Amino acid sequence: MAQLDTREKLAILADAAKYDASCASSGTAKRSSRDGKGLGSTDGGMGICHAYAPDGRCISLLKILLTNSCIFDCHYCINRKSSNVRRARFTVDEVVQLTLAFYRRNYIEGLFLSSGIIRSSDYTMEQIVEVARRLREDHQFRGYIHLKTIPDADPELVHQAGLYADRLSINVELPTASGLKRLAPEKSGVRIEGAMGDLKGAIEDGQDARKHYRSAPKFAPAGQSTQMIVGADSANDAEIIGSASRLYDQFRLRRVYYSAFSPIPDASTILPLKRPPLIREHRLYQSDWMMRFYGFAAHEVTAAAGDDGMLPLDMDPKLAWALKFRGVFPVDINRAPKEMLLRVPGLGTKAVAAILSSRRTHALRLGDVARLAVSLKKIRPFIVAADWRPVALADCVFPLLEAKSTAQLELFAA
């Protein structure tokens, strides 16, 4: 086989990485290269998306695989052993040089490196760690590094990875154990969760050490995250939200990413060949927001799902929840506590903060609320304001909203 040049490899190894949903470069320690020796900075906050692809997803990191060859045969994965895709493999140096060159031109915030498993888990992990080591030590690179760790790899290697990386992740792959068994028979849920548990321990030890010695090295300051594929196994939304919330609690994850299963070239017959249910993925992210920012418990979010455990596709889950628990509405904009205001459909965290601040000076009228929120129409049936009470309206709005919710079937059609 003819040697591929770096650009050809990049085409193959970025293509192979595009199914991974995680992209964020957020929440790490603040760093800069003011000392004039290194390259790069992180601002400790949200990270920067440097471009957007036509699929609406942001490009923040150079997201690639070290190689798309793999000794495993996971059915959901384009890189599985039995797939006919073209294979390529970067050298450690190629990844380092690409990262630096892209970074200097302000195309990216850093690197997100993952890999197919070649030879052995340890060998693969060593290569991943070596990329990060060279970036950090040889080139004093201070941008963001996210490494995908291999669950079976030697804990010592994972520990080294954590010293170089801002974030580490291990994908749980599928929301149900039975799905994992069917689609990735060589992977084990127990091992994956074991590795996530180890990481949690190491991250906490690192934080502890820094409380005592300020000079202790930072271990994965942006924490750990995971991804699960949605739509390739039988899990319904309620089950997915349940397992996400368990993962958040158990392993103190920063983020759970959802990736709608995508038809892939050369798929295994086990998989659905349908268009990915993008709306479903979106609804799951909204449910994640409900838990992370609006104070809903997992069981409350799943209560918004229908009998089949699925969140409605034609409205956001917060609205769905409100329609189910309409007894708690209307909420008085001028008196309700923050927690209740956060539950009003259409009110985000910023609007709620503005309401709380403003009502200290005067009683808010509907017109005031309109100035603070994106769309008053959505909010109106659920609130009481100084000049507003949604009496009969509630009864004529609710059935209307509900009648729309039968479209789910069609949206999943091929």
Add this chain to the structure above:
Amino acid sequence: MRVATIATQDDFDGWRLEARELACAGVPAGEVTWRVGDEFGDLLASAGGAAPAVAGVMPFSVPRPFLDLARAAIRHSDPERFGLLYSMLLRLRAMPLLIQDQTDPLLRRIEAMAKEVRRDIHKMRAFLRFREVGEGEQRGFVAWFEPTHHIVRANAAFFIDRFASMRWSILTPELSLHWDGETLREAPGAQRADAPDGDPLEETWKTYYASIFNPARVKIGAMLKEMPRKYWKNMPETALVSSLIAGAQARESAMVATSRENLGGNVAGSWEALREEAMGCTRCPLYKDATQTVFGEGPLDARLMFVGEQPGDQEDIAGKPFIGPAGQMFDRALAQAGLDRARSYVTNAVKHFKYEQRGKRRIHSKPNAGEIQACRWWYGQERELIRPAVTVALGATAARQMLGKAVTISGARGIAHRLEDGSEGWATIHPSFLLRIHERDEADAEFGRFVEDLKRVKDRLTALA
């Protein structure tokens, strides 16, 4: 009329000094004309220098959040901003609590300005593209950017933090920044032609951009929301957008087509695994009272698929579809129609037995829409594997599953339905219906009609072969 002059478009300190002086002198907002010293030359040199001594001005305090807000809003391109901020300052001086009233229209307008400025600052950090110039000692990077607001100076520290060890210049129409590795120098605005046009690495970057895009997920609105077109002209990768979108549909179809062709011969394994997974299904509450999941059965290359309603009492215990009284009736009709059950795949619309307990007997009850919908996942997966040429729905529940909507058997019977995957579907009665007819003649007649339906299916199978 008083004229207040500040040095530059983003001169917050200058505005603050002037505003304080005017406020102390009790000058109403309507009587001030704000002017920006138009050139950079001398005025720039004095800006940031010693503040002009203001005699007799008593310092007064305004709420801290207002200062932060004004610092951001003053960078907005709206020429009215200085006056608006001054009005706000006067009102706050009289009534400091006003800063909490987010419904105040003037405060909202200023907030909105500050927000646009912050966004522009962020977009400059995101969408500015450096191009490499020179080599060796002379190596440096130059970027051309056209901000909407007066944000360049505000962003200098960010680029120094990030690229301190590089030599770089950022050129914009209003102001240029030059960093030599140690000090920052400001210079007047530049023109696009002053910046280099391309960079050898841009082709590699475009390769990345095109490859990381998943054509099965086109979401143009989401892209435009975050990356408005006004920034596109200086970003090399955006030249690819229209061709990527245009080609997406074809690429997606090709992906699906190849995966259909290269089946990899693991249908049996997949089916086994699927069946096993279904045994643990909890997608709807029906699993709770039933004995087990009754999965479909039959050859995986069957051209004919039968979909029943749901397992009954005996099926639930045995774990096999269509073995009770209705199943026997079904077998008899198949035989008369000349169809071979052993060559068909037989499954149910809902895989768990739903019943009501009456004394010792479990009486079958109809699955509801939610349960049918929940179980659709398994039905869909079975169809993906079997891909029958003809599907026969037995009874209304099965027809609902097959067609994805509620229908009556009397309406759906006797016609070919085109299914989602392009194959053919037929609907007829469920054999248990025959068991419930007590009148002998009528039962025979209905049985005859059922057999007729099955014969027609047989003809279709032959015709489609």
